[in-house]
Amino acid sequence: MASQSDESEKSATGLSGQDLWEEVRIEPVEIALPGGVGLTLRAFRKASELTPTEVVIDEDDPFEARKKRLAAEDEEEVIADDEFSALLTEGEVDQAVDEDAKAASEEPDPEDFEDEAVEEDEAADEDVPMFLSHKGKLLAFKTPESLVSFIRSGAPHDLAQLDSWGTLAERVQSTDIDPQADDRYELDLVVENLRGGHDSWDLPLLIAAGEVARDLGYALRLKPVILALSPGSPLDDLDDSLRTTESGGMGGFFGRRRLKKIGAQQASLGWRSVIGKISAAVDWRD
Incomplete structure (x- = not known):
């Protein structure tokens, strides 16, 4: 039978042991290396929820590559807007719209790629x-x-x-x-x-x-x-x-x-x- 002091301590600290780790979604880990056996902690979260650890940035750093890809996509949108504005000032927008419409009629329906886009987003945020x-x-x-x-x-x-x-x-x-x-x-x-x-x-x-x-x-x-x-x-x-x-x-x-x-x-x-x-x-x- 648990003593009163044990019950008081439990109520003060809340969950403990495996119940605590499951609640906070963090786990203790033991890693044996040539330099010794170390205890540390590990957690799994969605990539979008985490800020990666700070390191000296490498040109091929996988985290920076993801940021560069998103920045490049934003830059492409800005360039497209600038080009459209230029066409307006030169009076060529009607011709451009006609050409785009013709190209669109020959290209696959964008809705055909919606599932692929969703899958890519989910994979990137695993x-x-x-x-x-x-x-x-x-x-x-x-x-x-x-x-x-x-x-x-x-x-x-x-x-x-x-x-x-x-x-x-x-x-x-x-x-x-x-x-x-x-x-x-x-x-x-x-x-x-x-x-x-x-x-x-x-x-x-x-x-x-x-x-x-x-x-x-x-x-x-x-x-x-x-x-x-x-x-x-x-x-x-x-x-x-x-x-x-x-x-x-x-x-x-x-x-x-x-x-x-x-x-x-x-x-x-x-x-x-x-x-x-x-x-x-x-x-x-x-």
């Missing part, structure tokens, strides 16, 4: 990951107590923009920092496992590593990691074969055949580079 990070660095803590202390400190970080952050900062206790099994990643074992050869490859370990590496690459805007794991890359082919093999059945049979064709040395070297880039982007806070 759920994306964000970690407890600041200026392109992942903030990692070696103890639950140090992580909770930071959460309550009011120090700047990227998750502070979430509308549920205040609730978490007010209620979280060190006992709540207990990542689920699916939120524990062992990147420190990946290279060694790949070097052991195809027969010793740990499929769940490698698949999970690919998931968190993609999340970190996107959230921290690590261009080398994003490119290394991009569709069609050797590491992406490896990941696809691992998942097919893990699924079992006839697909698993063909997946194993594909894995046999992937060089263990090439895979281990590729992953070593990815883990090195991620490790360099970690800010150990204790």
